[in-house]
Amino acid sequence: MYEGIExxxxxxxxxQVDEVEVALLKSESVSIELKRSLPAxxxxxxxxxxxxxxxxxxxxxxxxxxxxxxxxxxxxxAIASSHLAEPVPWGxxxxxxxxxxxPLSFDKNVRTDPDxxxxxxxxxxxxxxxxxxxxxIGGGAGLSIGSVLLANSSGVRYREDHTSVSASLExxxxxxxxxxxxxxxxxxxxxxxxxxxxxxxxxTSRNGQSIETGTYDLLFSPxxxxxxxxxxxxxxxxxxxxxMGRSFLAEKLGETIGADHLTVxxxxxxxxxxxxxxxxxxxxxxxxxxxxxxxxxxxxVYDLKTAYRFDKQSTGNASRGGLGGGVSIGMHNMVFxxxxxxxxxxxxxxxxxxxxxxxxxxxxxxxxxxxVQNAFFMEDGVHQKPIRKAMLAGNIFEMxxxxxxxxxxxxxxxxxxxxxxxxxxxxxxx
Amino acid sequence: MDKNLRYWxxxxxxxxxxxxxxxxxxxxxxxxxxxxxxxxxxxxxxxxGILAVSPFNPDDRKALREYLSRAEKAAVIxxxxxxxxxxxxxxxxxxxxxxxxxxxxxxxxxxxxxxQITEAAKVxxxxxxxxxxxxxxxxxxxxxxxxxxxxxxxxxxxxxxMAVAKKNGEMQMGYVRDHTIDGxxxxxxxxxxxxxxxxxxxLLNARAAKGGRMAAVLDPELGGVFxxxxxxxxSEGDLVKEGASVLKDRIGEAIGSPIVTIIDDPTMHSFGFExxxxxxxxxxxxxxxxxxxxxxxLHSRETLAxxxxxxxxxxxxxxxxxxxxxxxxxxIAAGDARYDEIIGECRNGILLSGSRxxxxxxxxxxxxxxxxxxxxxxxxxxxxxxxxxxxxxxxLSTLHAITLCGNDLRMxxxxxxxxxxxxxxxxxxxxxxxxxxxxxGNGDV
Numbered sequence: 001m002y003e004g005i006e007x008x009x010x011x012x013x014x015x016q017v018d019e020v021e022v023a024l025l026k027s028e029s030v031s032i033e034l035k036r037s038l039p040a041x042x043x044x045x046x047x048x049x050x051x052x053x054x055x056x057x058x059x060x061x062x063x064x065x066x067x068x069x070x071x072x073x074x075x076x077x078a079i080a081s082s083h084l085a086e087p088v089p090w091g092x093x094x095x096x097x098x099x100x101x102x103p104l105s106f107d108k109n110v111r112t113d114p115d116x117x118x119x120x121x122x123x124x125x126x127x128x129x130x131x132x133x134x135x136x137i138g139g140g141a142g143l144s145i146g147s148v149l150l151a152n153s154s155g156v157r158y159r160e161d162h163t164s165v166s167a168s169l170e171x172x173x174x175x176x177x178x179x180x181x182x183x184x185x186x187x188x189x190x191x192x193x194x195x196x197x198x199x200x201x202x203x204t205s206r207n208g209q210s211i212e213t214g215t216y217d218l219l220f221s222p223x224x225x226x227x228x229x230x231x232x233x234x235x236x237x238x239x240x241x242x243x244m245g246r247s248f249l250a251e252k253l254g255e256t257i258g259a260d261h262l263t264v265x266x267x268x269x270x271x272x273x274x275x276x277x278x279x280x281x282x283x284x285x286x287x288x289x290x291x292x293x294x295x296x297x298x299x300x301v302y303d304l305k306t307a308y309r310f311d312k313q314s315t316g317n318a319s320r321g322g323l324g325g326g327v328s329i330g331m332h333n334m335v336f337x338x339x340x341x342x343x344x345x346x347x348x349x350x351x352x353x354x355x356x357x358x359x360x361x362x363x364x365x366x367x368x369x370x371x372v373q374n375a376f377f378m379e380d381g382v383h384q385k386p387i388r389k390a391m392l393a394g395n396i397f398e399m400x401x402x403x404x405x406x407x408x409x410x411x412x413x414x415x416x417x418x419x420x421x422x423x424x425x426x427x428x429x430x
Numbered sequence: 431m432d433k434n435l436r437y438w439x440x441x442x443x444x445x446x447x448x449x450x451x452x453x454x455x456x457x458x459x460x461x462x463x464x465x466x467x468x469x470x471x472x473x474x475x476x477x478x479g480i481l482a483v484s485p486f487n488p489d490d491r492k493a494l495r496e497y498l499s500r501a502e503k504a505a506v507i508x509x510x511x512x513x514x515x516x517x518x519x520x521x522x523x524x525x526x527x528x529x530x531x532x533x534x535x536x537x538x539x540x541x542x543x544x545x546q547i548t549e550a551a552k553v554x555x556x557x558x559x560x561x562x563x564x565x566x567x568x569x570x571x572x573x574x575x576x577x578x579x580x581x582x583x584x585x586x587x588x589x590x591x592m593a594v595a596k597k598n599g600e601m602q603m604g605y606v607r608d609h610t611i612d613g614x615x616x617x618x619x620x621x622x623x624x625x626x627x628x629x630x631x632x633l634l635n636a637r638a639a640k641g642g643r644m645a646a647v648l649d650p651e652l653g654g655v656f657x658x659x660x661x662x663x664x665s666e667g668d669l670v671k672e673g674a675s676v677l678k679d680r681i682g683e684a685i686g687s688p689i690v691t692i693i694d695d696p697t698m699h700s701f702g703f704e705x706x707x708x709x710x711x712x713x714x715x716x717x718x719x720x721x722x723x724x725x726x727x728l729h730s731r732e733t734l735a736x737x738x739x740x741x742x743x744x745x746x747x748x749x750x751x752x753x754x755x756x757x758x759x760x761x762i763a764a765g766d767a768r769y770d771e772i773i774g775e776c777r778n779g780i781l782l783s784g785s786r787x788x789x790x791x792x793x794x795x796x797x798x799x800x801x802x803x804x805x806x807x808x809x810x811x812x813x814x815x816x817x818x819x820x821x822x823x824x825x826l827s828t829l830h831a832i833t834l835c836g837n838d839l840r841m842x843x844x845x846x847x848x849x850x851x852x853x854x855x856x857x858x859x860x861x862x863x864x865x866x867x868x869x870x871g872n873g874d875v
Contacts, residue, residue, distance in 0.1 A: 032507065036672055038477075040510035041752070045482035047467075067485035077462045084541050086456035107716065116508055137674040137793065170793075172673055177793040213642065244453055245558045246594055248601065257463055323449035324461015327435040357789040357798035360820065364594065364603050367818040369641060369870025371798035389796055391822045391870040393641050406478065430640040 002048070002068045007069050008051060008149035009393055016079055016154055018054035019093050021152040021282060023320070024068065025049040029144035032117040039127055042114055050324035052078045053282075058087035060305060064325025081324060091308045094283050095154040103161050104269060104276035105187045106186035109209055110143055110163035110295035117141045120191040124169045127195025133206075134199035135179060139169035141191065156283040156294040164274065167191040176386070178202030178374065179354070184412065186272050201353060201374045208388030209377075211430040212345075217349040218392075219378060220421045226413035227358040230334055232263070232366055232396050238329045239302040239317075241311045247298055248366060248397055257297045258400035261381040264292040266301060267417075268316065268332035275332035275415035279316070286316035291334075295401075303329050315331075336418040341405035344422040345381035355392065372428070389428040399423055435502050437473040437514060439574035441708055442466070443489055443749035447874075448565040449808055452548045454558055461631040466570025467750025472501035477508025482750050488571065503838050512688075515734035517711040517742040519563040520578055526699040529613035532565050540565075543616040544589060550623030551604075556630040557851070559623075563616060564609075566854075568749065572710045574795040582705045586841065586854055589616050591623050595630035599810045602817065603635075603800065604629030605784075609701050609843040609854065632815060633803060638873025639819035645779030645819065647772055647807065647869040650840035653859025654784045655799050657762045658846065661692050662823045662857070664749040665718045666755040666790040667687050667733030676795030676825055680724045681739045686829030688722040696743060696758035701843030704746065708753035708790055713743035719829075722790060748851040758847060762859040772834050774810040780869055781812060782819055783807045785842075790825075798822040798870075820870035828864065836860030 006022040013020035026048050033041035050068040052075050054061050061082025064076040100315035120141035128136055142167050150158045167189055168181035169175075180200030182189040221227070238255035242248040249257060268276055268286035279285055282304055290298045304312075306329065319330030345351060353374035361368035372392050376382040431507070446465040451458045468486035472479045479501040487493065532540070540563055548561030567588040573579045588609025595602055604626040608615055648656060661677075669675040677685070696704055696713030706712050709731055716726050726741035727733075733755055734742045745753035781804050788799025800820040805812040841858035 035510050036551045038510040039479045040512065041480055042478070042504040042507045043480035043482065045484075045750075046524060047482070047484040047750075049484075060459065060461070062461045064461075064465065065485075067464065067466055070464065074464060078466070080537060081460040081462065084460045084537055085452070087456070096664050108702070116503060118507055135673060136670045170674065172793045175676065175794055177674070177791055201666050240453075244560075245596070246560075288853060298789075322461070323451055323459050323789075327463050347629050356796065357800065358786070358793055358823070359789070359798035360604075360787045360798070362763070362818055365602050365818070367638065367872050369798075369800070369820040369822075369872065370820070371796055371822040373794075389822075389824070391641060391798070391820070391872050393872045395872060423872070424585070427641070429868060 002045060003416055006149065007073060007074060010151060010153050013075055013265060014055055015261035017054040019055040019153045021053040021093055023051040024149040025068050025146065027146035028111045028147040029113050029142055029145055030114045030117050031140055031142035032121050033140040034121055034136065036137050039121055040116060042217060050074060051078055053326060054078045054082050055090055055183060059083065059085045060084060062324040062326035077353045091151045093268050094155045094156065096156045097285055097398050099158065100279065100284060104278060105162045105274060107163050107186035107330055109187050110145060112143050112145055117143060120167045122190035124167055124195035127192035128169060128171060128199035130196050131199035134171040134173040134202040136365040137170040137172050141167040144218050150279065152283055157284060165189055166195050167197045171198045171202040173202040174206050176202050183274060185274055188272065190195040198422055204383065205374050205386040207225060209391050210387040210430060211387050213430045214428065215425055216428050217424040218426050219345045219349050219351045220423065221239040221353045222411045222413050222418045222420060224352045224354050225418055225421045226416035227355055229396050229399065232363060234331050234334065235363060237300050238311065239306045240301045240329055246364065248364060249342045252297050256295045256396065258295040259338060259403040260295040260376050261339050262292060262295050262403055263389040264333045267335050270333040270335060270417060272368035274335035277418055278331065281318040281320045282314055283317065284314045284316045291421050298398055301329055301331065304326055324347045331415065333415045334416055338403050339405040340408055341422060343381045344405055344420050348419055349378045350376050351378040351383060368396060391427065393427050434474055435472055437500055437575050438468050438471060438661040439709065441466060441747065442468040442571045443568050445568035447764045449839065450544055450559040450563040452544055455549060460537060460541065465749060466596050466758030469747065469750055469752055470497045470501050471752065472498060472505050473512060474502060474508065477510040477512045479503065479506060479517055480752050483756065484750050488578040488668055494693050504596035512732055513735040515742055516590040517731050518826040519712045520710060521712055522582060522705040523712050525528045525582065525705055526612040526703065532585055532614045532804030534569060537612065540616065545593050547589060547619050547623040549617060550620035551591050553624060553627035553631060555595045556593045556598065556627045557596045561589060561591045563589050563625050572706065574710060580706055580710055585610060586611050587614060587683030591626045593630040594626040595634050597753050599633045600634055602630050602633035604633065607699050608674055611703055612699065613767055629726065629803065633817050636803060636815040636817040639804060639869065640873050641869055641871045643866055644869055645776050646864045646869060647779065647781045648862045650838060650859050650861060651785050653762055653862045654857035655788050655840055657692050657859055658757060658760045658801055659788040659790045660797040661718060662694060662760045663790050664825060665726045665728050667729035667737050668755045670727050671733050671736045674793040676792060677724060683724055684722050685724045685826055686719055686722045687832045687834050690719055690722050690829055690832050691763040691765060692719040693717050693718065694728055694757050694760045695820040698759040700759040700841050700856040701760035704765050706741050707745045708746045708747040711743040711760060714741050717740045728755055728757065738869060748853060751851050754849050756853055757855055759841065759859045761839060761841060762835065762841040764837050764860045767834040767836050769836055769838060769861050771811065771834055772861050773807055776807045776863055777810050777833055779807045780819065781807055782821060788829060795825045818872060821867055822870060831864045831866050832862055833865045834863035
């Protein structure tokens with residue numbers, strides 16, 4: 001369906017504006033939702049989306065529609081919105097280049113088959129059954145297949161397919177909760193392990209002890225670290241925030257901002273990464289960007305508009321999510337590495353699996369105070385007694401400097417890849 | 431209807447979402463998204479088969495029959511024995527009249543009005559401003575297998591303005607937002623820009639709060655977040671049904687101080703209003719807690735049948751998404767204490783104002799939220815301004831710790847996320863005094 005529509009739109013658009021870009025998105029998915037231990041909802045979805053962006057004398061406008069056959073309305077709306085936008089010194093949409101290689105976030109074995117989703121659900125429950133005192137609250141599994149066709153008036157015609165497979169489970173034991181999930185672009189997820197972990201967290205968090213207010217050495221799970229740090233660091237590295245004076249890191253290029261063994265890379269080619277892709281939302285071929293190297297701030301990330309405006313190069317970080325389906329700046333896969341510790345939970349520390357309220361951190365300064373979730377006293381990497389409740393306060397940018405090391409095995413948390421992180425000397429309010 | 435199909439419904443939402451983004455005095459971007467999305471639910475012998483379709487053409491009856499058949503087939507795999515409670519109230523609630531319809535104004539004019547607000551935020555000391563305008567026009571049609579059909583339109587609109595102030599390498603922000611369901615709200619609102627700018631500058635001089643246990647006063651905005659996060663979510667019938675709420679099996683129990691009454695009211699003409707819910711049921715005012723006693727849960731038809739003790743009409747959905755139990759307009763009812771009485775009675779503690787959001791684990795009964803700013807209370811008077819101050823706690827012990835309820839209830843609009851869906855809500859409260867609260871902060875004040 002809709003084949004060839006992009007050429008028609010570009011032709012019609014070029015009669016009125018300098019440049020036109022068309023993205024045609026398609027997706028289908030199936031999912032099974034568990035309520036307690038029973039499959040309660042079986043769903044499927046079918047969707048399309050059309051996004052049109054126009055550029056005329058440096059003014060950019062965009063519009064989107066879920067009904068591609070209504071593209072004329074969408075095109076007119078994109079042109080109307082370009083009239084309102086302030087012009088920028090625009091240097092043109094990119095032309096085509098040879099991208100090569102197989103799709104990066106696609107697995108041909110992924111099928112939108114409800115029986116596969118159901119078998120994942122059964123595996124979740126099987127894993128959870130290893131901790132019979134933990135009750136399943138809910139969860140589910142899903143599979144999706146999608147594609148994006150990107151075309152522009154400079155001759156780009158790129159197509160990329162992507163797949164996604166996910167499974168999650170929520171559990172409760174008395175008044176202790178557990179949650180675990182996995183999401184991958186391939187069939188390589190392990191629902192049994194997800195179910196087991198969710199149940200283990202609820203079961204072992206029961207009968208939590210209180211903790212004295214004070215300073216502690218902490219071991220953040222990949223989930224806790226990613227939830228706290230990744231989105232805030234990502235916006236501080238966003239070229240637009242930087243040049244508009246809204247980033248804590250704006251003046252710090254070349255300066256030490258983290259531990260001298262911390263490296264953060266935005267890697268669009270990370271195997272099975274959920275954010276992997278060979279071109280970005282405006283057809284710029286992607287590249288690895290070293291953001292922080294050995295603790296030193298190395299680079300910010302840009303889309304074309306911000307790069308043209310501030311005399312920089314696009315880093316291939318345009319993502320969809322702006323107004324009217326327009327472009328914003330985003331990361332592909334943020335990969336954190338630091339000095340490897342054989343046992344990041346060595347000695348005495350507090351292990352924190354997750355936090356509540358990560359999104360309430362101060363987006364400018366990085367100051368936060370959040371509630372810990374599934375936290376345990378730990379000795380030499382072994383969980384001891386669970387902690388009933390504690391509030392963790394700190395500053396995300398200071399945390400980067402306080403990183404002692406990371407465990408050996410990284411995990412994917414959305415499009416963040418990080419191992420468990422050891423940070424010493426943080427404040428907990430008991 | 432096929433004998434394996436006990437019930438079906440269709441909710442189709444079409445419309446357009448408009449946005450304008452002004453960054454430092456320039457229109458950064460503007461755009462409109464058009465959509466036509468449907469969700470079709472079929473209740474089979476056991477559970478639900480659900481089909482999400484985008485785009486959806488309401489005139490294509492053949493396609494609808496096919497979608498229904500697919501949903502019915504999907505339902506076969508389910509094992510949960512779903513029952514639906516009767517919910518007879520299907521008369522659409524009266525929609526608030528529109529003072530000035532945002533749709534009547536050209537995009538350029540909205541941009542001009544938003545520019546006035548963001549420019550006003552540039553008070554001395556402010557180095558960057560940003561303003562956004564959002565407008566969501568939606569035409570909703572609902573149809574179910576009983577032959578009930580209804581349709582309505584809503585247009586929600588609003589703005590946010592942010593100011594960043596800098597001094598000696600320090601940076602702080604002020605943020606103001608307002609959204610309405612009853613018409614354009616960006617005319618003559620430059621005072622809101624000034625408020626954001628002034629707050630940012632003031633916060634540069636504020637001290638980081640020191641965490642610990644202390645008495646606290648919550649302003650109406652943060653008190654509303656408490657009502658929403660801590661109590662509202664835990665009273666949602668789906669969480670109660672699945673055993674994921676600390677309020678499960680507590681109907682009739684005193685779970686809070688006798689001065690606490692908490693209500694969710696979808697009929698209130700505030701930002702969370704809907705003429706009917708996503709199952710075609712007209713909502714009603716649901717008193718969750720009355721005088722400290724847990725009375726009712728919020729329900730969909732399914733959770734009402736499974737759990738009881740409450741009202742259906744609280745199922746809501748984003749366009750093209752399945753209905754889930756949600757709040758609408760949630761608030762702590764006004765008491766009789768005056769503001770100065772509350773501050774005086776607090777004596778030594780902290781006033782928490784504004785909200786940077788919050789989160790709750792309703793199963794564990796633990797919540798966390800962050801204020802935009804606060805003031806120390808010393809000797810019954812406000813003294814030093816503080817920043818980055820948060821409140822966390824256990825739902826039940828915090829409800830018991832409310833010792834004074836003010837007479838100054840105010841509602842605040844916002845969006846609430848659950849199950850990957852974000853819906854418009856409002857929440858509110860009068861000023862509240864908590865005899866003891868766990869305050870988070872990073873400072874040494």
